Amino acid sequence: MYYNENTVIYLDGKFVKANEASTDLYSQTMHYGYGVFEGIRAYAVENGTQVFKAEEHYDRLKKSAELINIPFDYNVQGLIEVTYELLKRNNLTDAYVRPLVFCDPNMSLARPNNVSIMICAWEWGAYLGDKQLRLTVSSYCRPHPRSIKIEAKVCGHYVNSILATNEAKDKGFDEALLLDSDGYLAEGPGANLFFEKDDVLFTPQLGNILPGITRATVLELAEELGIKVEQGLFKPEALAAADSAFYCGTAAEVIGIESVDDKKFPKAWNETLGKKLKDAYSKRVRQPKAVQEQL
Numbered sequence: 001m002y003y004n005e006n007t008v009i010y011l012d013g014k015f016v017k018a019n020e021a022s023t024d025l026y027s028q029t030m031h032y033g034y035g036v037f038e039g040i041r042a043y044a045v046e047n048g049t050q051v052f053k054a055e056e057h058y059d060r061l062k063k064s065a066e067l068i069n070i071p072f073d074y075n076v077q078g079l080i081e082v083t084y085e086l087l088k089r090n091n092l093t094d095a096y097v098r099p100l101v102f103c104d105p106n107m108s109l110a111r112p113n114n115v116s117i118m119i120c121a122w123e124w125g126a127y128l129g130d131k132q133l134r135l136t137v138s139s140y141c142r143p144h145p146r147s148i149k150i151e152a153k154v155c156g157h158y159v160n161s162i163l164a165t166n167e168a169k170d171k172g173f174d175e176a177l178l179l180d181s182d183g184y185l186a187e188g189p190g191a192n193l194f195f196e197k198d199d200v201l202f203t204p205q206l207g208n209i210l211p212g213i214t215r216a217t218v219l220e221l222a223e224e225l226g227i228k229v230e231q232g233l234f235k236p237e238a239l240a241a242a243d244s245a246f247y248c249g250t251a252a253e254v255i256g257i258e259s260v261d262d263k264k265f266p267k268a269w270n271e272t273l274g275k276k277l278k279d280a281y282s283k284r285v286r287q288p289k290a291v292q293e294q295l
Ligand code: PMP
Pocket: 039, 161, 187, 188, 189, 190, 191, 192, 209, 210, 211, 212, 213, 214, 215, 248, 249, 250, 251
């Protein structure tokens, strides 16, 4: 599904066949989750393909590495060029791009001297599907920001996301909603949360969540559309009393939430601020960058 015999990936300065590429099983990342990654999307635009918010994603990859002391000697512009070349070599236009920075063999807990970078890409439909989601509040909370660097996209952090996702699915829901360790609304396993009440949008403030690039785009779009947004700490009761809600993330894009623990939101999705923003987001990702920057 992710690759076939013709797929090419980028690995440490070279384009190589995915099924011929190899790595060391003693990598510190494999054993301890000590590595960083990104999730990026490219979209078909007028004359080719365009990587959406490419700089923001590679800047975050660099920041994630720096936050956890993983050496990062790559040039952001260079990585963007590599990404376009990778898409070209794989004949991809609409695609999901996954860069991963992983560490050399090292069974100790000391920081590594050397790292590798791989970038792969594949066609991937909307991660959470297209229908509105039935969520459940997870029994897992997001990791405490004093335990890890919550604003970094670190491989090991995703054990928390995997546990929450599978718990939700095992209970018959589509997806989980995680609170922070103080019981405030945080985010989904791979997406940020917004909710609407009386024509105002609310979203958890930064601090206990991953600073989503889609979240930032939604905030930009809301401003352009004259939608008021409040960022803060909100209890689950605020969400329970909301008119509507949605998740957003690179993989999930903007997706409506139907219910939380079987309590349905009262507003019809087509009339929500989320639907307006979903339409605006779908349009924005396919606008040429020069046009995006003028808006
Ligand atoms: N929160 C978490 C935990 C995530 O994994 C993601 C996906 N990267 C997001 C939020 C959304 O971030 P972005 O919009 O940058 O994809």
